[in-house]
Amino acid sequence: MIGRLNHVAIAVSDMEAAASVYRDTLGADVSEKVAQPDHGVNTVFINLPNTKIELLEPLGENSPIAKFLEKNPSGGIHHVCYEVDDILAARDKLVAQGARVLGDGEPKIGAHGKPVLFLHPKDFLGTLTELEQA
Numbered sequence: 317m318i319g320r321l322n323h324v325a326i327a328v329s330d331m332e333a334a335a336s337v338y339r340d341t342l343g344a345d346v347s348e349k350v351a352q353p354d355h356g357v358n359t360v361f362i363n364l365p366n367t368k369i370e371l372l373e374p375l376g377e378n379s380p381i382a383k384f385l386e387k388n389p390s391g392g393i394h395h396v397c398y399e400v401d402d403i404l405a406a407r408d409k410l411v412a413q414g415a416r417v418l419g420d421g422e423p424k425i426g427a428h429g430k431p432v433l434f435l436h437p438k439d440f441l442g443t444l445t446e447l448e449q450a
């Protein structure tokens with residue numbers, strides 16, 4: 317069912333400092349910062365030859381990454397995102413197997429303009445898992 321690794325996300329409290337680590341220290345191709353108000357985060361993408369790293373910082377009062385950063389003040393790996401050909405079929409199959417879809421269960425438009433869903437970390441080996449329509 318799952319296909320390519322679309323991105324690995326890292327939550328950070330200081331986006332400028334984090335982007336500098338990837339741009340200046342690691343010498344990567346780093347995008348501009350984009351607000352994702354529907355998701356309560358700002359994103360910066362690091363474009364690697366075979367995948368992407370998504371840097372996340374909180375946006376607004378009820379950011380879903382706020383608690384994570386309280387527990388991990390120096391940042392940390394927050395989620396992995398896999399591509400699926402048919403996100404609704406994938407969701408229905410996973411729900412039938414007992415997996416919990418976060419939020420209202422309906423896809424939202426993600427950072428790449430495509431539908432995304434999140435699956436509860438406790439159902440996937442302690443790893444918050446995002447699915448993105450390929």
Ligand SMILES: C[C@@H](C(=O)O)C(=O)SCCNC(=O)CCNC(=O)[C@H](O)C(C)(C)COP(=O)(O)OP(=O)(O)OC[C@H]1O[C@@H](n2cnc3c(N)ncnc32)[C@H](O)[C@@H]1OP(=O)(O)O
Nearest residue numbers: 352355380383384394418426427428432434437442443444
């Ligand atoms: C722009 C878009 C895109 O790429 O297109 C994005 O990525 S937006 C990326 C931001 N959006 C999201 O993350 C949306 C989905 N996330 C959520 O709904 C939330 O963050 C939850 C995953 C439900 C966690 O919420 P919250 O931290 O408030 O709850 P909580 O502290 O009660 O956590 C419940 C349990 O899950 C654990 N937990 C929380 N966040 C976790 C994470 N990222 N990875 C692994 N475990 C995690 C906690 O330690 C806790 O475990 P214990 O009970 O053992 O202590």
Ligand SMILES: [Co+2]
Nearest residue numbers: 325370397446
């Ligand atoms: Co993501």
